[in-house]
Amino acid sequence: MSDTESPQRTLPQVVAATAAALPGHIAMIDGDITLTYTELDAARVEAARAFLAAGLKQGDRIAIWAPNIWQWVVAAIGAQSIGGVLVPLNTRLKGAEAGFILRRSGARWLFTVGEFLGMRYPQMVQDEDLPALEEIVLFEGEAPGARSWADFVAGGARVSAAQVQARSDQLTPADTLDILFTSGTTGQPKGVVTSHGQNIRAFETWSATVGLTGQDNYLIINPFFHSFGYKAGWLAAIIRGARMLPVKQFDLDAVLAQIHRERVSVIPGPPTIYQSMLTHPNRKDYDLSSLRLAVTGAAPVPVSLIEKMHGELGFKVVVTAYGLTESCGVISICRPEDSAERISHSSGRAMAGVEMKCVDADGNTVPAGTEGEIWCRGYNVMQGYLDDPAETARTITADGWLQTGDVGVMDEDGYVRITDRIKDMFIVGGFNCYPAEIENSLHSMPGVARAAVIGVPDQRLGEVACAWIVPEPDKELDEQAVITWSREHMANYKVPRQVRFVSELPMNAGGKVLKNELRQRAAAERG
Structure with a gap:
């Protein structure tokens, strides 16, 4: 499949299109905050006005270091709408780890919170050498020298919505959307650069394959700093017009209560989440009948767990997927009609528009059933590692194949089973x-x-x-x-x-x- 077979869009076009199609549909509920898609689109433009007022130029990086809250999404899509590049930071990082990514990315702004789970992020980086960082903005809480989110947004009053639209119109699908940092065998995190068009196409395909719809209530437990919570999370939800229910801090009792209260239908996450739900002593006190779709991965999924997810938790569809940060987060997906055995024993087959193969040490394709390194090629392969052409060349072949470093076995139908990790991950x-x-x-x-x-x-x-x-x-x-x-x-x-x-x-x-x-x-x- 060529790129011309799927219309290429930018992120502001996606948000505006969903708002136009579903204006009164609820986009997100986060505590006392409820936003319709019209209101989310308006908040996006308001944030973009603030970024323009602050001097954001095409390609400037903004870092977000915060748990799953509504401002996270608004700040991201506001900056991305005018050419800003998102750099998410893992909420579990310590100061030196975060400092490395902030320096490496050259982020001009850091959006964070005063405190989360005992971590005071602004103080954690106060002694780091961050020459490019101009300002720290707090979504909530307080910290010396930091600016509040409300004050930052108010600064956009002198910029018009027409100016935002003019900047958005300059964006192309090939422009950089984000830089997600992943560690490697060298021990130094590497920035993975990906574009608007490839991410949107990847999660249009992903969401259509797994069956996410505008009628779904999507409990986003996976953290927004990870592609699972960001791209397969709120980005996919916006593409489909689903209702987003971000989880700030995972607490099983609170999650079960929210499923009951909000009629949650979709929960992606690692197998441990579903295992915890199954073993909860008071599970039967909650109405879980709304559960419909589970997308899991990141660890082996026993057949018995899949059967219990169907039989005891009531999921109609359980699928697994496989991907890397370097592939926009997704390469292969199981299909809803696949058996429990196939879902348990494989990570799916290549999604539409993507090629996948297993190769030997010389890069030659091995026969079905033979172990080899997994390679993929397609629109989802990263633009490259940030400022590291040598490492990019070592990872992507001259003819466009991404060498994943994972070892697997592919069957006659193209389903792959991961058997080892070359990189020891x-x-x-x-x-x-x-x-x-x-x-x-x-x-x-x-x-x-x-x-x-x-x-x-x-x-x-x-x-x-x-x-x-x-x-x-x-x-x-x-x-x-x-x-x-x-x-x-x-x-x-x-x-x-x-x-x-x-x-x-x-x-x-x-x-x-x-x-x-x-x-x-x-x-x-x-x-």
């Missing part, structure tokens, strides 16, 4: 973890000479980090000290839950740590 409760990034942090801990990290199974989170540490001579470390230090210096999902101390790490002749041997040792410990 593991997934903690739905969050991607890269050992090199954790290892780099651990190497800065006093007393640590060398560190290697692997993922090990965990009943609740799927996988967690296990650190193997060689202490410096005459230095005494214990497991709790490493865990405590890690909690202070890295996002919680990256923190090792297990620590092993060794006199040396197993290495090959080239000096590379033999992670497979560490996995074998960990497996032997588990019996």
